[in-house]
Amino acid sequence: MNAPTRSFEQSVRDLADHPVVNDMAAELLTAPADSVAELLNADGLPNVVFIDLANAEFDRQTTGRSGGYLGSVAHAVLRRRTTLLAEMTAALLAPSPHEVSEAHAADLEARQAIRDFWNHGFPRCPLTRYADVAGDLADRLTRAA
Incomplete structure (x- = not known):
């Protein structure tokens, strides 16, 4: 050609x-x-x-x-x-102008846990359920030792 x-x-x-x-x-x-x-x-x-x-x-x-x-x-x-x-x-x-740092992500998670607490009440809050399970596990491990 x-x-x-x-x-x-x-x-x-x-x-x-x-x-x-x-x-x-x-x-x-x-x-x-x-x-x-x-x-x-x-x-x-x-x-x-x-x-x-x-x-x-x-x-x-x-x-x-x-x-x-x-x-x-x-x-x-x-x-x-x-x-x-x-x-x-x-x-x-192109980089996003709203990139989220690790510290900002942790802050957002904490804020969401607080919103969940107020929206769903104490027993249904995921953070409260996690704390309850972790506390029960710690109690059982302490009694077993």
Whole structure:
């Protein structure tokens, strides 16, 4: 395969920002992996079927506007899909602004135990039940020794 010309690359870059291409790329993100694989050649480039589908959809949604070069719409969709995937991955891996430390988690558990005590009454509070069982066990172990 010949290397793409500069004007083809410019066409792909221009189309990658088009709202219709963005919508097609977002839709392709939700497609099953085997369906996406059917649209690509072994080298990861769009096959003839994908090029035809992408051109037809782009023409339909833009009322006959062409992508410029054969395959430029499909290449732009794949490029935009890669960008969207990278953005989603970065968002998922970003640290949460509300990360909970161990001390904060212990404080939250203590507060929940107090709420349970007031909501369920003394005998049904999990903290009270735990303390009762632990106390009974300690008493039995002391008597057995």
